[in-house]
Amino acid sequence: MKRNKYHSNDSIKDLLKNMPDVEDRQSSEDLYRKISAKRNKELQRQSKRKKLATGWGVGMASVAAIIIFLIAALPSMQQEQAYDTSSSDESVELSNDQAESKDGDQKENEIDRSSDANTQEESSSSEKAESSFHDSMTTESSLISRVVTNNENELHAIAAFGDFQGQYVVPVTFSVLKESNTMEQLYNSLEGSLDEDEWGVRAYQFSSVSFDINKEEGVVVVNFPEDYDFPESSTQENIFIMSLKVMFGPLDVNTIKLETEGESGVNLGNNTGLEEINISKRSIYKLYTPQNGPQLFISIPVNQGTTIAEALNELKVDEPAFTIEGTIPKAVDIGDITTNGELLEVNINGGDNFDGDQQMLTMIESILITAKQFGFTQVKFNHLPKDEVGMYDLNKTISVPYSVNPMPLQQSAP
Amino acid sequence: MDSVFQDLYEKYHKDLFQFIFYMVKNREQAEDLVQEVYIKVMNSYDRFKGDSSEKTWMFSIARHVTIDFFRKQKRKRNRIMEFFDWGEHGHFIQDDQPIPEEIALQNEEIQKMYHCLERCTTDQKSVIILRYIQSMSIQETADILGMSVSKVKTTQHRGMKALQTYMNEEDEEGIKSETK
Numbered sequence: 406m407k408r409n410k411y412h413s414n415d416s417i418k419d420l421l422k423n424m425p426d427v428e429d430r431q432s433s434e435d436l437y438r439k440i441s442a443k444r445n446k447e448l449q450r451q452s453k454r455k456k457l458a459t460g461w462g463v464g465m466a467s468v469a470a471i472i473i474f475l476i477a478a479l480p481s482m483q484q485e486q487a488y489d490t491s492s493s494d495e496s497v498e499l500s501n502d503q504a505e506s507k508d509g510d511q512k513e514n515e516i517d518r519s520s521d522a523n524t525q526e527e528s529s530s531s532e533k534a535e536s537s538f539h540d541s542m543t544t545e546s547s548l549i550s551r552v553v554t555n556n557e558n559e560l561h562a563i564a565a566f567g568d569f570q571g572q573y574v575v576p577v578t579f580s581v582l583k584e585s586n587t588m589e590q591l592y593n594s595l596e597g598s599l600d601e602d603e604w605g606v607r608a609y610q611f612s613s614v615s616f617d618i619n620k621e622e623g624v625v626v627v628n629f630p631e632d633y634d635f636p637e638s639s640t641q642e643n644i645f646i647m648s649l650k651v652m653f654g655p656l657d658v659n660t661i662k663l664e665t666e667g668e669s670g671v672n673l674g675n676n677t678g679l680e681e682i683n684i685s686k687r688s689i690y691k692l693y694t695p696q697n698g699p700q701l702f703i704s705i706p707v708n709q710g711t712t713i714a715e716a717l718n719e720l721k722v723d724e725p726a727f728t729i730e731g732t733i734p735k736a737v738d739i740g741d742i743t744t745n746g747e748l749l750e751v752n753i754n755g756g757d758n759f760d761g762d763q764q765m766l767t768m769i770e771s772i773l774i775t776a777k778q779f780g781f782t783q784v785k786f787n788h789l790p791k792d793e794v795g796m797y798d799l800n801k802t803i804s805v806p807y808s809v810n811p812m813p814l815q816q817s818a819p
Numbered sequence: 820m821d822s823v824f825q826d827l828y829e830k831y832h833k834d835l836f837q838f839i840f841y842m843v844k845n846r847e848q849a850e851d852l853v854q855e856v857y858i859k860v861m862n863s864y865d866r867f868k869g870d871s872s873e874k875t876w877m878f879s880i881a882r883h884v885t886i887d888f889f890r891k892q893k894r895k896r897n898r899i900m901e902f903f904d905w906g907e908h909g910h911f912i913q914d915d916q917p918i919p920e921e922i923a924l925q926n927e928e929i930q931k932m933y934h935c936l937e938r939c940t941t942d943q944k945s946v947i948i949l950r951y952i953q954s955m956s957i958q959e960t961a962d963i964l965g966m967s968v969s970k971v972k973t974t975q976h977r978g979m980k981a982l983q984t985y986m987n988e989e990d991e992e993g994i995k996s997e998t999k
Binding site for chain 1: 952
């Protein structure tokens with residue numbers, strides 16, 4: 406029989422001190438991506454609410470002004486009617502005016518009521534949105550967003566790396582508050598934040614390089630030191646050029662000028678005296694799945710003549726030799742695609758075949774960033790099985806993101 | 820903003836996660852809540868005045884987030900109880916949270932302690948976790964929990980007494996069930 410052991414204060418303390426460490430299994434990168442996605446979603450909702458509130462504010466003010474005007478104008482109009490009985494035409498006109506103004510009043514009242522109702526509806530829907538956001542804290546916690554949305558308060562800098570096979574380029578994006586940095590400072594201070602081994606990519610090639618960004622002229626000058634080890638093989642050269650294009654593509658830059666110690670031109674293995682790179686090259690974004698490392702979007706160039714429909718269909722194709730997965734599931738098809746200026750409308754067939762929300766979210770984000778490469782700024786998805794996934798309201802058009810693969814900046818702002 | 824995240828993560832994440840985990844005793848829930856803590860921290864970092872240390876500020880946010888979570892859980896539980904009309908017998912609903920591997924691998928006494936912690940009040944549990952599992956000072960604990968030092972001492976004393984009672988009760992139960 407077991408003896409009854411009396412627990413003293415000290416034995417309780419000892420037991421508590423020996424309670425094991427329970428560690429978070431999320432990596433800091435995963436955690437950061439999840440937080441970024443939730444913060445983006447929250448910011449979007451707040452800005453929508455603010456816009457709606459402003460809109461209603463203006464509307465209400467106009468309605469109030471009309472009502473005040475009518476209240477002030479009606480008695481004097483009635484007075485005029487009492488004194489002036491000479492012209493029946495005018496009387497008719499006046500009574501029409503009154504009728505109109507009564508109608509107007511009624512209409513305004515209706516507008517007023519409906520705006521009240523709408524305000525109530527809005528406030529209840531915003532409460533709903535708020536509560537659904539808080540609810541989503543638990544249900545969406547496992548969803549990983551891989552894009553960086555445009556945020557007017559932040560600057561973003563992109564670093565690009567070759568994948569292990571040396572075929573394509575994996576960009577990652579760092580963000581800081583605008584007031585704490587300039588774009589140039591940010592691009593020139595990324596080195597301490599890079600963790601290539603952790604991310605399963607090749608070494609960053611531009612640590613010893615300085616970037617001079619002139620957004621007005623659409624030019625970035627990349628200055629290499631004299632002892633820079635330029636790529637010699639055509640594969641390395643390809644990665645080198647693609648990396649620079651991916652890094653500066655979202656800045657609306659047209660040309661990347663290459664200099665060595667301030668002198669124009671660099672000597673690549675197959676491109677002696679290369680002075681500049683034209684940035685216009687289309688690419689699509691699939692999922693890079695290295696054995697060790699997080700799954701990141703990878704930029705895959707396509708021919709200049711490729712259409713958006715061809716590009717989206719290409720997103721279905723896996724490239725196992727390069728540990729790359731297509732982002733559109735096999736059982737899901739891209740149906741009709743319609744374009745209207747910068748709006749792309751994508752009809753999805755077989756939307757019931759998604760294997761969970763993460764798969765749908767990855768597809769949506771991969772289509773969004775791919776659409777951006779083809780000049781679209783908005784995308785509308787039709788026939789998806791849900792109204793909302795991650796931070797996206799699927800009933801509405803969605804703005805294309807700025808870039809992909811958010812990563813935390815590991816150093817203090819310079 | 821990102822450098823803020825990385826800095827805070829490196830300095831406090833392990834302890835922060837540990838605190839939330841022992842409060843809610845569910846790994847997935849702790850992962851959710853720790854995200855919520857960082858969102859709140861990053862959203863208000865600019866307004867952090869440095870009146871308290873960064874550490875106590877983060878932990879007090881974590882404490883509020885877990886208390887909010889408990890409130891929501893309580894409301895949910897009340898709704899369920901009302902719906903099924905369990906009334907006063909609601910406490911018979913089993914707490915079937917999975918025991919994490921780290922605890923399951925420990926000896927029987929540690930596992931008992933893990934269960935007994937759950938029987939303490941939220942304040943007692945908070946104080947005991949911070950003071951004995953995370954080895955924080957009485958002053959740090961008071962700052963995090965928004966309590967006076969003497970309140971921390973009283974809560975700690977009562978919590979330890981309660982744990983002693985619960986642990987002894989658990990032992991009694993074990994002996995009874997063995998003799999049956």
